[in-house]
Amino acid sequence: MPELPEVESVRRGLVDHLAGRRVTEVEVCHPRAVRRHPAGAADLRARLVGRRLGEPARRGKYLWVPVADDDQALVAHLGMSGQFRIVDPGSARHPHVRAVLGLSDGQELWFVDQRTFGGLAVEPVQDGVPCSVTHIALDPFDARFDLAATVDRMRRRRTEVKRALLDQTLVSGVGNIYADEALWRSRLHPRRPTAGLTRAQARSVLVDARAVMSEALAVGGTSFDALYVDVNGGSGYFARSLSAYGREGQPCDRCGTPIRREAFANRSSAFCPACQRAPRRSPGPPSLRLRRSSDRGRVRGSRP
DNA sequence: AACCACACCTGTTCGC
DNA sequence: TGCGAACAGGTGTGGT
Numbered sequence: 001m002p003e004l005p006e007v008e009s010v011r012r013g014l015v016d017h018l019a020g021r022r023v024t025e026v027e028v029c030h031p032r033a034v035r036r037h038p039a040g041a042a043d044l045r046a047r048l049v050g051r052r053l054g055e056p057a058r059r060g061k062y063l064w065v066p067v068a069d070d071d072q073a074l075v076a077h078l079g080m081s082g083q084f085r086i087v088d089p090g091s092a093r094h095p096h097v098r099a100v101l102g103l104s105d106g107q108e109l110w111f112v113d114q115r116t117f118g119g120l121a122v123e124p125v126q127d128g129v130p131c132s133v134t135h136i137a138l139d140p141f142d143a144r145f146d147l148a149a150t151v152d153r154m155r156r157r158r159t160e161v162k163r164a165l166l167d168q169t170l171v172s173g174v175g176n177i178y179a180d181e182a183l184w185r186s187r188l189h190p191r192r193p194t195a196g197l198t199r200a201q202a203r204s205v206l207v208d209a210r211a212v213m214s215e216a217l218a219v220g221g222t223s224f225d226a227l228y229v230d231v232n233g234g235s236g237y238f239a240r241s242l243s244a245y246g247r248e249g250q251p252c253d254r255c256g257t258p259i260r261r262e263a264f265a266n267r268s269s270a271f272c273p274a275c276q277r278a279p280r281r282s283p284g285p286p287s288l289r290l291r292r293s294s295d296r297g298r299v300r301g302s303r304p
Numbered sequence: 305a306a307c308c309a310c311a312c313c314t315g316t317t318c319g320c
Numbered sequence: 321t322g323c324g325a326a327c328a329g330g331t332g333t334g335g336t
Contacts, residue, residue, distance in 0.1 A: 001329065032313080036332095061330075080313085080329055096314090115313045117330065159307065167307095168331080176329065225316095227328090266309075267329055308336080318326075 002078040004173030005213045006221035011058045013231035017086045019055045023048045025102030033098035037121035047122040060139045060172025064130050075130045079117025081227045085110040139173035140210035151202045162190035177245045180270050182209035184244040189276045190269040244270040
């Protein structure tokens, strides 16, 4: 699933192919791919054809390509399964191609997306950021990312630490895989209340999130299957370095205890039950206690 | 204002 | 063997 390291790998792959090139044609193959462009496919096409593209940029999991000499950008979110591919013209169409851009060097840019959670839009840009990205927090790779301020904001939340890590308005770029990895590294249970974290713990999990994403980026991201590949169709190699995510039942790299998986907020959490001890159910504010006991998920998919 | 559950999708895997 | 349920999960929205 594309999280920050995967999106950044894609962005880097696009730079040489898009910056300075003109868009010669736009074909929208699936209406859902442009659902976040309210004016529709024809309008999106009209805003791009004949225009020159700038250098691809990114914040969190959002990717955008500025339109040169204009205050607009082509904004993309890869969702769960989105890909950009640079291909030779006339290549046999991948079954999940949702949009095709013709480029002035003769190549084609494909937006491929099996599950159609991703999409494209052309949006106005203000202060260098497309309008649908303004509500997204800075990611830990941004030079302006303020670690101390993010620590304070996290500790003021009344939620659980994993929910906070996944909240793109607090810190962006972290998804389920790297959240689980960061929590494992910091030895924090995913359900630990953020309000009960020390400054050092909150800082640790944010620093670990940045570190694990940096290591993943260095090897091209995490590929479990063909759903995440780079612009040339290549896989990333970080899956073999994961310590928690996808390792249910396998021994913890630190202590050997089998990794456990539990349902969590419509997804799953993988963690070491020995290294990452569950929070005590009390004390805590009554509201938090109530909420915690009422939405506890069932254990699913446990292996012998 | 802050927080949470859920809809949105489709290909694959699993259990019966 | 075949069928259907479960599962993967990021984001926007609407409800509390």
